[in-house]
Amino acid sequence: MKRVFLIGYMGSGKTTLGKAYSAATGLQFVDLDWYIEERMHKSISDLFAERGEDGFRLLEQKMLHEAGEFENVLIACGGGTPCFFDNMDYMNHTGETVFLDVCPEVLFRRLKIAKAKRPLLANKTDEELMQVITSALEKRLPYYSKAKWRFNAEELESYAQIDRAVSRLNELIN
Numbered sequence: 001m002k003r004v005f006l007i008g009y010m011g012s013g014k015t016t017l018g019k020a021y022s023a024a025t026g027l028q029f030v031d032l033d034w035y036i037e038e039r040m041h042k043s044i045s046d047l048f049a050e051r052g053e054d055g056f057r058l059l060e061q062k063m064l065h066e067a068g069e070f071e072n073v074l075i076a077c078g079g080g081t082p083c084f085f086d087n088m089d090y091m092n093h094t095g096e097t098v099f100l101d102v103c104p105e106v107l108f109r110r111l112k113i114a115k116a117k118r119p120l121l122a123n124k125t126d127e128e129l130m131q132v133i134t135s136a137l138e139k140r141l142p143y144y145s146k147a148k149w150r151f152n153a154e155e156l157e158s159y160a161q162i163d164r165a166v167s168r169l170n171e172l173i174n
């Protein structure tokens with residue numbers, strides 16, 4: 001039985017790599033954000049707006065525990081998932097955890113064009129975005145560092161790079 005959790009900051013490639021890995025290997029893929037959106041029939045942005053971040057984190061934990069019961073699955077978490085409650089310990093007990101490690105400069109480049117649907121970043125200027133990324137990473141690193149594995153995910157720009165990342169991930173978790 002295989003249960004793998006991908007963790008890491010927003011834009012580190014959890015969704016991208018998870019989807020590609022699943023397509024290549026047939027391992028079932030669950031993106032926790034998509035799972036929450038489907039279960040609640042609402043977008044992550046709407047859930048943040050309606051419940052505030054605290055309300056979202058409670059919901060996220062509940063959904064993590066649901067998805068955490070699935071077998072033979074690769075779960076891409078949200079960037080904040082490991083950093084609330086005992087979620088990181090829960091994941092380490094329940095499966096393999098892989099931290100997608102990406103430097104702030106690369107995260108900035110990706111998130112600059114992909115911030116709209118991320119409520120914690122949506123209205124930030126470039127300067128604010130870089131500031132938010134560096135200070136959040138500092139706070140979150142102690143949680144991310146509890147992962148069993150650390151995976152360099154800085155090269156996810158082309159199909160070839162994604163293919164290589166899928167192979168590397170396969171070697172890591174098998």
Ligand SMILES: Nc1ncnc2c1ncn2[C@@H]1O[C@H](COP(=O)(O)OP(=O)(O)O)[C@@H](O)[C@H]1O
Nearest residue numbers: 009010011012013014015016017110114156157
């Ligand atoms: N060439 C690219 N390759 C991969 N991601 C890119 C690229 N350009 C921009 N991005 C953005 O970077 C983000 C990285 O991936 P995603 O898989 O969504 O990360 P996560 O799920 O960890 O937040 C995506 O939102 C994507 O839109």
Ligand SMILES: O=C(O)C1=C[C@@H](OP(=O)(O)O)[C@@H](O)[C@H](O)C1
Nearest residue numbers: 009010011033078079080118119
């Ligand atoms: O880092 C965070 O706190 C968040 C990350 C998002 O997921 P991605 O990491 O997939 O963007 C999503 O769960 C929400 O916007 C909050």
Ligand SMILES: [Mg+2]
Nearest residue numbers: 014015033076
């Ligand atoms: Mg994602």
